[in-house]
Amino acid sequence: AQKVTQAQTEISVVEKEDVTLDCVYETRDTTYYLFWYKQPPSGELVFLIRRNSFDEQNEISGRYSWNFQKSTSSFNFTITASQVVDSAVYFCALSEANSGGSNYKLTFGKGTLLTVNP
């Protein structure tokens, strides 16, 4: 069974600090996708990034960066120079093929609550 572990339940930082959110996954699939979503206090999940299992190149988008390492089954997310608006719950998720092999569902981690204090 596929599994996503976000060991950090809560993280609190002061504005402008860098912060890394950890994500470790388990899968038997050779082809899979990993995702990060942000859930602000309003409740709606916002898609941040998708990464496929064949592309281990790190990605940077503004203050956000992601480090994907298949060797350690990790897909960590770093926010540089954090801001108060970054306060949210962040979820890591893993795509999974259903029995038919042609459709996919997501397995989510339990999320990390990030609080950025001014």
Added chain:
Amino acid sequence: DGGITQSPKYLFRKEGQNVTLSCEQNLNHDAMYWYRQDPGQGLRLIYYSQIVNDFQKGDIAEGYSVSREKKESFPLTVTSAQKNPTAFYLCASSGWGALYNEQFFGPGTRLTVL
């Protein structure tokens, strides 16, 4: 604007009553999903539908039912058989048949059983 709408935002139910949560999307997505979120539990899949008139149970389908009569609509009924229905419910949709399954989420419905 394209997106997903859920209604109502807050819902209160007495024990023993069935309630239906609405989910509508105008993204022309084939697949739709219902998740339940409890504090500290992350998101758990209740039901999903890949195409009209077809749906599959997720990880926690007991006490819930769905229908998919139209592409844009995927209502969820929380029945009296659901023992602990108080939770935050999220609806999502995505394109079907793609390996990558970027899902778009609605704003959620918070259900409270009185």
